[in-house]
Amino acid sequence: MQCFREALEACMGAGNVYASDCSLTSPACCLADRFWQVPRCSEPEFIPELLALAIQEDVSVIVPTIDSELGPLAANRHLFAEHGIHVCVSGEETVAICGDKLLTNEWLCINQFPTVLQAFPEEVLAFRERWPLPLIAKPRWGSASKGVRVIETFDELKTYADLRSDLIVQQIASGDEYTVNVFVNRDGECVCAVPHRRLETRSGEVSKAITVKHLPMMALASKIAESLPGASGMLNIQCFLSEEGDIRVIEINARAGGGYPLAHSAGARYAQWILDEIIRGRAHERFEDWIDDLAMLRYDQSVIRPAAALRAIKYESSAALSGVGPG
Numbered sequence: 610m611q612c613f614r615e616a617l618e619a620c621m622g623a624g625n626v627y628a629s630d631c632s633l634t635s636p637a638c639c640l641a642d643r644f645w646q647v648p649r650c651s652e653p654e655f656i657p658e659l660l661a662l663a664i665q666e667d668v669s670v671i672v673p674t675i676d677s678e679l680g681p682l683a684a685n686r687h688l689f690a691e692h693g694i695h696v697c698v699s700g701e702e703t704v705a706i707c708g709d710k711l712l713t714n715e716w717l718c719i720n721q722f723p724t725v726l727q728a729f730p731e732e733v734l735a736f737r738e739r740w741p742l743p744l745i746a747k748p749r750w751g752s753a754s755k756g757v758r759v760i761e762t763f764d765e766l767k768t769y770a771d772l773r774s775d776l777i778v779q780q781i782a783s784g785d786e787y788t789v790n791v792f793v794n795r796d797g798e799c800v801c802a803v804p805h806r807r808l809e810t811r812s813g814e815v816s817k818a819i820t821v822k823h824l825p826m827m828a829l830a831s832k833i834a835e836s837l838p839g840a841s842g843m844l845n846i847q848c849f850l851s852e853e854g855d856i857r858v859i860e861i862n863a864r865a866g867g868g869y870p871l872a873h874s875a876g877a878r879y880a881q882w883i884l885d886e887i888i889r890g891r892a893h894e895r896f897e898d899w900i901d902d903l904a905m906l907r908y909d910q911s912v913i914r915p916a917a918a919l920r921a922i923k924y925e926s927s928a929a930l931s932g933v934g935p936g
Contacts, residue, residue, distance in 0.1 A: 610626055610628065610637050610640060610641060611870070612869070612870055612873045612878075612880040613626050613672065613880045614626055615873075615878075615880070615881070616878065616880035616881035616883070616884050617884065619878075619881050620881060620884045620885065620888060620889070621884075621888065625642040625643070626641055626642055627641055627642055627643050627644070627645075627666060627668065628641035628643075628644045628645075629644065629645045629646070629647045629659060629662065630644070630646065630647070631646065631647060631648060631649045631650075632646070633646055633919045634919065636912040639912050639914050639919075640912065643666070645662055647659055647662070650675075650677050650678045650681050650682075651677065651681075655681060656681055656682075656685045656688070659671075660685075660688055660689060660692070660694075663689065663692070663694050664692050664694075668694055669693070669694065669695065669887065669888070670694070670695050670696075670697060670883065670884065670887055671689065671694060671695070671696045671697065672697045672865070672883075673696070673697070673698055673864060674864060674865060675752070675864070676708055676752040676862065676864065677752075679698055679699075679704045679707075679708065679863055679864060680701075680704055680705070680708065682696050682698045683696075683698045683699065683700060683701045683704045684701055686698060695887045697841070697842045697843070697883055698841070698842070698863070698864075699793075699837070699839055699840045699841045699842065699844065699863045700838060700839020700840070700841070701839070702838040702839055703837045703838055703839050703840050703863050704863050706837065706838075706861070707837075707844075707860075707861045707862055707863040708750060708863070709749060709750060710727070710747065710748075710749050710750070710751075710777050710860065711727070711749050711777055713860060713861055714727040714777075714779075717833075717858055720833075720836055722829070722832075722833055722836075722858055723829075723855070723856055723857050723858060724857055724858045724859065725779050725780040725781075725782050725857050725859060726740075726779070726780045727777055727778065727779045727780075728740075728777070728778055729776070729777060729778070730746070730766055730767070730769075730770035730776050730777075730778055731770070733763075733766065733778045734763060734766065734767060734770075737763055740778075740780075742760065742761060742762065742763075743759050743760055743761050743781055744759075744760040744766070744778050744779065744780065744781060745757065745758070745759060745760065745778065745779045745780075745781055746758050746760050746766060746769055746770075746776050746777070746778050746779075747776065747777060747779070748773065748775050748776060748777075749775045749776065749777050750775065751775075752813070752862075753812055753813035753814065754810070754812065754813030755813070756773065756776075757813075759781075760778070766778065779859065782848075782849035782851075782857040782859060783849065783851045783852075783855075784849045784850045784851035784852060784855075784857075785806055785807075785849065785850055786806070786807045786847070786848075786849055787804045787805065787806055787807065787821070787823075787826060787847070787848050787849070787850055788804070788805055788807060788815065788818075788845050788846070788847050788866050788868055789802050789803065789804045789805075789826060789827070789830035789845060789846045789847075789848065790802070790803045790805070790843065790844075790845050790865070790866050790868065790869050790871075790872040790877070790879070791803075791830050791831065791834045791843070791844050791845065791846060792842065792843055792844075792877070792879045792882060792893070793834050793835070793840045793841055793842060793844065794882070794886065794892040794893050794894075795841070795886050795892050796892050797835060797840070797841075798835065798892075798895075799830070799831040799832075799834040799835045799840075800882075800893050800894060800895045800896055801877050801879070801893075801895070801896045801897070801899070802826075802827040802828075802830040802831045802834070803820060803827075803871075803872040803875060803877045803899055804820070804821050804822075804823050804826045804827060804830070805818040805819060805820050805821065805868055805871055805872070805905075806818060806819050806821050807868075813867075814867035814868075815866075815867055815868040815871075815905075815907075816906075816907045817904070817905065817906050817907065818868050818871055818904070818905050819902060819903065819904045819905075820871060820872070820875050820899070820900060820901055820902060820903045821901065821902070822897075822899075822901040823850070825854070825856065826848065826850065826856055827897075829848075829856055829858070830846045830848075833846055833858065833861065834846070837861070840863070842879075842883060843864065843865040843866075843869065843879050843883075844861065844862060844863050844864065845861075845862045845864070845865070845866030845868075845869070846858060846860075846861050846862075847859050847860040847861070847862070865879070868905065870905070871903065871905040872899065874900075874903065874905070875899040875900040875901075875903045876898065876899040876900055877896065877899045
Protein backbone atom coordinates (compact mmCIF):
# COMPACT_ATOMS: atom_id res chain seq x y z
CA MET A 610 0.00 0.00 0.00
CA GLN A 611 2.81 2.40 0.84
CA CYS A 612 4.56 1.59 -2.44
CA PHE A 613 1.44 2.40 -4.45
CA ARG A 614 0.88 5.62 -2.50
CA GLU A 615 4.37 6.70 -3.53
CA ALA A 616 3.67 5.63 -7.12
CA LEU A 617 0.43 7.61 -7.27
CA GLU A 618 2.17 10.73 -6.00
CA ALA A 619 4.99 10.32 -8.54
CA CYS A 620 2.61 9.69 -11.47
CA MET A 621 -0.33 11.93 -10.68
CA GLY A 622 0.55 14.06 -7.68
CA ALA A 623 -2.34 12.55 -5.72
CA GLY A 624 -4.75 9.64 -5.64
CA ASN A 625 -6.57 7.21 -3.37
CA VAL A 626 -5.62 3.69 -2.37
CA TYR A 627 -8.61 1.53 -1.46
CA ALA A 628 -8.58 -1.97 -0.01
CA SER A 629 -10.88 -4.96 0.33
CA ASP A 630 -10.67 -8.12 2.39
CA CYS A 631 -12.93 -10.86 3.66
CA SER A 632 -11.76 -10.04 7.20
CA LEU A 633 -12.56 -6.94 9.24
CA THR A 634 -9.25 -7.13 11.09
CA SER A 635 -6.75 -6.54 8.30
CA PRO A 636 -4.23 -3.94 9.58
CA ALA A 637 -3.32 -2.76 6.07
CA CYS A 638 -6.99 -2.24 5.21
CA CYS A 639 -7.35 -0.01 8.27
CA LEU A 640 -4.71 2.27 6.75
CA ALA A 641 -6.36 2.49 3.32
CA ASP A 642 -8.29 5.57 2.26
CA ARG A 643 -11.41 3.37 2.29
CA PHE A 644 -11.95 -0.29 3.02
CA TRP A 645 -14.72 -2.76 2.19
CA GLN A 646 -15.38 -6.24 3.42
CA VAL A 647 -16.04 -8.57 0.49
CA PRO A 648 -16.86 -12.30 0.19
CA ARG A 649 -14.02 -14.80 0.15
CA CYS A 650 -12.48 -15.09 -3.29
CA SER A 651 -13.63 -18.73 -3.43
CA GLU A 652 -17.28 -17.64 -3.21
CA PRO A 653 -19.37 -16.87 -6.33
CA GLU A 654 -20.28 -13.40 -5.02
CA PHE A 655 -16.64 -12.27 -4.89
CA ILE A 656 -16.25 -11.07 -8.49
CA PRO A 657 -19.70 -9.37 -8.79
CA GLU A 658 -19.24 -7.49 -5.50
CA LEU A 659 -15.66 -6.45 -6.23
CA LEU A 660 -16.64 -5.30 -9.72
CA ALA A 661 -19.59 -3.34 -8.40
CA LEU A 662 -17.39 -1.59 -5.85
CA ALA A 663 -14.74 -0.79 -8.46
CA ILE A 664 -17.35 0.73 -10.79
CA GLN A 665 -18.97 2.72 -8.00
CA GLU A 666 -15.67 4.11 -6.71
CA ASP A 667 -14.23 4.81 -10.17
CA VAL A 668 -11.25 2.50 -9.55
CA SER A 669 -8.63 2.39 -12.32
CA VAL A 670 -6.34 -0.41 -11.14
CA ILE A 671 -6.83 -3.54 -9.03
CA VAL A 672 -3.73 -5.27 -7.60
CA PRO A 673 -4.29 -8.75 -6.10
CA THR A 674 -1.81 -9.68 -3.38
CA ILE A 675 -2.68 -13.27 -2.37
CA ASP A 676 -2.52 -16.47 -4.41
CA SER A 677 -6.16 -17.46 -3.98
CA GLU A 678 -7.38 -14.25 -5.67
CA LEU A 679 -5.36 -14.75 -8.83
CA GLY A 680 -7.44 -17.47 -10.52
CA PRO A 681 -10.85 -15.75 -10.19
CA LEU A 682 -9.43 -12.38 -11.23
CA ALA A 683 -7.50 -13.79 -14.21
CA ALA A 684 -10.62 -15.60 -15.44
CA ASN A 685 -12.79 -12.48 -15.10
CA ARG A 686 -10.44 -9.61 -15.90
CA HIS A 687 -12.33 -9.01 -19.17
CA LEU A 688 -15.40 -8.00 -17.10
CA PHE A 689 -13.35 -5.30 -15.38
CA ALA A 690 -11.74 -4.21 -18.66
CA GLU A 691 -15.21 -3.54 -20.11
CA HIS A 692 -15.50 -0.76 -17.51
CA GLY A 693 -11.96 0.60 -18.00
CA ILE A 694 -10.63 -1.16 -14.90
CA HIS A 695 -7.23 -2.84 -15.24
CA VAL A 696 -6.59 -5.95 -13.13
CA CYS A 697 -2.86 -6.50 -12.60
CA VAL A 698 -2.77 -10.24 -13.11
CA SER A 699 -1.11 -12.61 -15.57
CA GLY A 700 -3.06 -14.79 -17.99
CA GLU A 701 -5.00 -17.82 -16.76
CA GLU A 702 -2.39 -20.32 -18.00
CA THR A 703 0.45 -18.68 -16.12
CA VAL A 704 -1.68 -18.35 -12.98
CA ALA A 705 -2.53 -22.07 -13.22
CA ILE A 706 1.12 -23.08 -13.66
CA CYS A 707 2.32 -20.95 -10.76
CA GLY A 708 -0.52 -21.91 -8.42
CA ASP A 709 0.07 -25.66 -8.70
CA LYS A 710 3.46 -26.93 -7.54
CA LEU A 711 3.08 -30.06 -9.65
CA LEU A 712 2.51 -27.99 -12.80
CA THR A 713 5.29 -25.58 -11.86
CA ASN A 714 7.85 -28.37 -11.62
CA GLU A 715 6.62 -30.03 -14.83
CA TRP A 716 6.74 -26.71 -16.70
CA LEU A 717 10.27 -25.97 -15.46
CA CYS A 718 11.45 -29.45 -16.55
CA ILE A 719 9.76 -29.27 -19.97
CA ASN A 720 11.36 -25.90 -20.62
CA GLN A 721 14.74 -27.11 -19.33
CA PHE A 722 15.04 -24.69 -16.43
CA PRO A 723 17.08 -25.93 -13.44
CA THR A 724 14.88 -27.23 -10.64
CA VAL A 725 14.66 -30.04 -8.07
CA LEU A 726 13.35 -33.60 -8.31
CA GLN A 727 9.69 -33.84 -7.32
CA ALA A 728 7.17 -36.69 -6.95
CA PHE A 729 4.07 -37.81 -5.10
CA PRO A 730 4.62 -39.48 -1.69
CA GLU A 731 3.64 -42.93 -2.99
CA GLU A 732 6.31 -42.73 -5.71
CA VAL A 733 8.96 -41.74 -3.18
CA LEU A 734 7.93 -44.55 -0.82
CA ALA A 735 7.98 -47.08 -3.66
CA PHE A 736 11.51 -46.12 -4.77
CA ARG A 737 13.18 -45.07 -1.53
CA GLU A 738 16.69 -45.79 -2.78
CA ARG A 739 16.35 -42.92 -5.26
CA TRP A 740 15.42 -40.36 -2.59
CA PRO A 741 18.16 -39.45 -0.11
CA LEU A 742 16.77 -38.00 3.12
CA PRO A 743 15.90 -35.42 4.33
CA LEU A 744 13.15 -34.28 1.94
CA ILE A 745 10.54 -31.54 1.81
CA ALA A 746 6.81 -32.31 1.78
CA LYS A 747 4.39 -29.51 0.93
CA PRO A 748 0.77 -29.06 -0.18
CA ARG A 749 0.41 -29.03 -3.96
CA TRP A 750 -1.69 -25.85 -3.91
CA GLY A 751 -0.31 -24.35 -0.70
CA SER A 752 1.06 -20.90 0.04
CA ALA A 753 2.73 -18.97 2.88
CA SER A 754 4.63 -22.16 3.87
CA LYS A 755 1.47 -23.65 5.40
CA GLY A 756 1.77 -27.41 5.67
CA VAL A 757 5.43 -27.47 4.63
CA ARG A 758 7.41 -30.08 6.55
CA VAL A 759 10.97 -31.37 6.51
CA ILE A 760 10.82 -35.17 6.27
CA GLU A 761 13.57 -37.00 8.17
CA THR A 762 12.31 -40.60 7.75
CA PHE A 763 10.14 -42.53 5.30
CA ASP A 764 7.83 -43.53 8.15
CA GLU A 765 7.29 -39.84 8.84
CA LEU A 766 6.44 -39.28 5.18
CA LYS A 767 3.92 -42.14 5.18
CA THR A 768 2.24 -40.81 8.32
CA TYR A 769 2.01 -37.28 6.91
CA ALA A 770 0.73 -38.53 3.54
CA ASP A 771 -1.98 -40.51 5.33
CA LEU A 772 -3.13 -37.23 6.92
CA ARG A 773 -3.10 -35.19 3.69
CA SER A 774 -3.97 -36.26 0.15
CA ASP A 775 -2.59 -33.11 -1.52
CA LEU A 776 1.14 -33.54 -0.84
CA ILE A 777 4.07 -33.42 -3.21
CA VAL A 778 7.66 -34.24 -2.19
CA GLN A 779 10.79 -32.39 -3.28
CA GLN A 780 14.53 -32.72 -2.93
CA ILE A 781 16.04 -30.19 -0.57
CA ALA A 782 18.06 -27.77 -2.68
CA SER A 783 21.45 -26.86 -1.23
CA GLY A 784 22.69 -23.34 -0.57
CA ASP A 785 21.08 -20.01 0.27
CA GLU A 786 17.47 -19.20 -0.61
CA TYR A 787 16.67 -16.26 -2.87
CA THR A 788 13.57 -14.57 -4.19
CA VAL A 789 13.77 -12.68 -7.49
CA ASN A 790 11.14 -9.99 -7.96
CA VAL A 791 10.58 -9.52 -11.69
CA PHE A 792 8.54 -7.11 -13.81
CA VAL A 793 7.11 -8.03 -17.21
CA ASN A 794 5.94 -5.06 -19.27
CA ARG A 795 2.87 -4.97 -21.50
CA ASP A 796 4.98 -6.16 -24.46
CA GLY A 797 5.89 -9.37 -22.61
CA GLU A 798 9.48 -8.28 -21.91
CA CYS A 799 11.01 -8.86 -18.49
CA VAL A 800 12.58 -5.46 -17.97
CA CYS A 801 13.86 -5.93 -14.42
CA ALA A 802 14.85 -8.74 -12.06
CA VAL A 803 15.90 -7.99 -8.48
CA PRO A 804 17.17 -10.93 -6.40
CA HIS A 805 17.29 -10.76 -2.63
CA ARG A 806 18.86 -13.31 -0.31
CA ARG A 807 16.39 -14.42 2.34
CA LEU A 808 18.08 -14.07 5.73
CA GLU A 809 14.99 -14.77 7.81
CA THR A 810 11.36 -15.62 7.16
CA ARG A 811 8.19 -15.70 9.22
CA SER A 812 5.05 -17.60 8.15
CA GLY A 813 6.57 -17.99 4.69
CA GLU A 814 7.18 -14.27 4.18
CA VAL A 815 10.61 -12.70 4.24
CA SER A 816 11.37 -10.57 7.30
CA LYS A 817 15.08 -9.92 6.68
CA ALA A 818 16.79 -9.81 3.28
CA ILE A 819 19.58 -8.24 1.22
CA THR A 820 19.51 -7.35 -2.49
CA VAL A 821 22.16 -9.16 -4.54
CA LYS A 822 23.14 -8.34 -8.15
CA HIS A 823 23.76 -11.92 -9.20
CA LEU A 824 23.82 -11.70 -12.99
CA PRO A 825 23.23 -15.41 -13.81
CA MET A 826 20.22 -15.46 -11.45
CA MET A 827 18.87 -12.25 -12.97
CA ALA A 828 19.22 -13.68 -16.48
CA LEU A 829 17.56 -16.97 -15.51
CA ALA A 830 14.64 -15.25 -13.79
CA SER A 831 14.13 -12.96 -16.80
CA LYS A 832 14.10 -15.93 -19.19
CA ILE A 833 11.59 -17.80 -17.01
CA ALA A 834 9.29 -14.77 -16.82
CA GLU A 835 9.38 -14.23 -20.59
CA SER A 836 8.77 -17.94 -21.26
CA LEU A 837 5.62 -18.12 -19.16
CA PRO A 838 2.46 -17.89 -21.30
CA GLY A 839 0.88 -14.50 -20.70
CA ALA A 840 2.97 -13.33 -17.75
CA SER A 841 2.33 -9.69 -16.91
CA GLY A 842 3.34 -7.17 -14.28
CA MET A 843 4.88 -8.30 -10.99
CA LEU A 844 5.91 -11.90 -10.34
CA ASN A 845 8.46 -13.51 -8.07
CA ILE A 846 10.67 -16.58 -8.51
CA GLN A 847 12.07 -18.55 -5.58
CA CYS A 848 15.35 -20.42 -5.94
CA PHE A 849 18.45 -21.70 -4.17
CA LEU A 850 22.07 -20.83 -4.98
CA SER A 851 24.65 -23.45 -4.00
CA GLU A 852 28.25 -22.75 -3.00
CA GLU A 853 29.30 -24.10 -6.41
CA GLY A 854 27.09 -21.53 -8.15
CA ASP A 855 24.28 -23.88 -9.20
CA ILE A 856 20.77 -22.39 -9.21
CA ARG A 857 17.67 -24.50 -8.54
CA VAL A 858 14.23 -22.92 -9.01
CA ILE A 859 11.62 -24.28 -6.60
CA GLU A 860 8.55 -22.04 -7.00
CA ILE A 861 7.06 -19.25 -9.12
CA ASN A 862 4.40 -16.86 -7.81
CA ALA A 863 2.27 -14.87 -10.27
CA ARG A 864 2.02 -11.86 -7.97
CA ALA A 865 4.09 -9.34 -6.07
CA GLY A 866 6.18 -11.06 -3.43
CA GLY A 867 6.10 -10.14 0.24
CA GLY A 868 9.63 -8.79 -0.19
CA TYR A 869 8.74 -6.47 -3.09
CA PRO A 870 9.09 -3.33 -0.89
CA LEU A 871 12.83 -4.08 -0.73
CA ALA A 872 13.10 -4.02 -4.53
CA HIS A 873 10.98 -0.85 -4.54
CA SER A 874 13.30 0.81 -2.02
CA ALA A 875 16.28 -0.29 -4.10
CA GLY A 876 14.92 1.72 -7.04
CA ALA A 877 12.93 -0.91 -8.96
CA ARG A 878 9.61 0.95 -8.75
CA TYR A 879 7.30 -1.69 -10.23
CA ALA A 880 4.22 -0.06 -8.69
CA GLN A 881 5.00 3.15 -10.55
CA TRP A 882 5.72 1.26 -13.78
CA ILE A 883 2.27 -0.35 -13.58
CA LEU A 884 0.64 3.07 -13.34
CA ASP A 885 2.88 4.41 -16.12
CA GLU A 886 1.63 1.65 -18.43
CA ILE A 887 -2.04 2.00 -17.52
CA ILE A 888 -2.37 5.77 -17.09
CA ARG A 889 0.33 7.08 -19.40
CA GLY A 890 0.37 4.22 -21.91
CA ARG A 891 4.14 3.89 -21.61
CA ALA A 892 5.84 0.48 -21.48
CA HIS A 893 8.91 0.55 -19.27
CA GLU A 894 12.28 -0.37 -20.74
CA ARG A 895 15.03 -2.54 -19.26
CA PHE A 896 16.28 -1.31 -15.89
CA GLU A 897 19.23 -2.65 -13.91
CA ASP A 898 20.34 0.47 -12.04
CA TRP A 899 18.90 -0.62 -8.70
CA ILE A 900 20.81 -0.56 -5.42
CA ASP A 901 22.87 -3.64 -4.66
CA ASP A 902 23.54 -4.88 -1.10
CA LEU A 903 20.55 -3.08 0.42
CA ALA A 904 19.10 -4.68 3.56
CA MET A 905 15.51 -4.86 4.76
CA LEU A 906 14.86 -5.62 8.45
CA ARG A 907 11.18 -5.81 9.35
CA TYR A 908 9.46 -5.34 12.70
CA ASP A 909 5.87 -5.37 13.97
CA GLN A 910 3.87 -2.16 14.22
CA SER A 911 0.52 -1.77 15.93
CA VAL A 912 -2.57 -0.30 14.27
CA ILE A 913 -5.02 0.98 16.89
CA ARG A 914 -8.67 1.56 15.94
CA PRO A 915 -11.98 1.57 17.83
CA ALA A 916 -13.55 -1.87 17.41
CA ALA A 917 -16.89 -0.22 16.63
CA ALA A 918 -15.33 1.40 13.58
CA LEU A 919 -14.29 -2.01 12.24
CA ARG A 920 -17.78 -3.44 12.72
CA ALA A 921 -19.27 -0.47 10.87
CA ILE A 922 -17.27 -1.33 7.76
CA LYS A 923 -19.38 -4.42 7.22
CA TYR A 924 -22.59 -2.41 7.03
CA GLU A 925 -21.03 0.23 4.80
CA SER A 926 -20.00 -2.53 2.40
CA SER A 927 -23.52 -3.91 2.08
CA ALA A 928 -25.06 -0.48 1.69
CA ALA A 929 -22.49 0.61 -0.88
CA LEU A 930 -23.49 -2.23 -3.21
CA SER A 931 -27.21 -1.47 -3.15
CA GLY A 932 -28.43 -1.12 -6.71
CA VAL A 933 -24.96 -1.56 -8.22
CA GLY A 934 -24.21 -4.63 -10.31
CA PRO A 935 -21.82 -5.84 -12.98
CA GLY A 936 -24.39 -5.14 -15.70
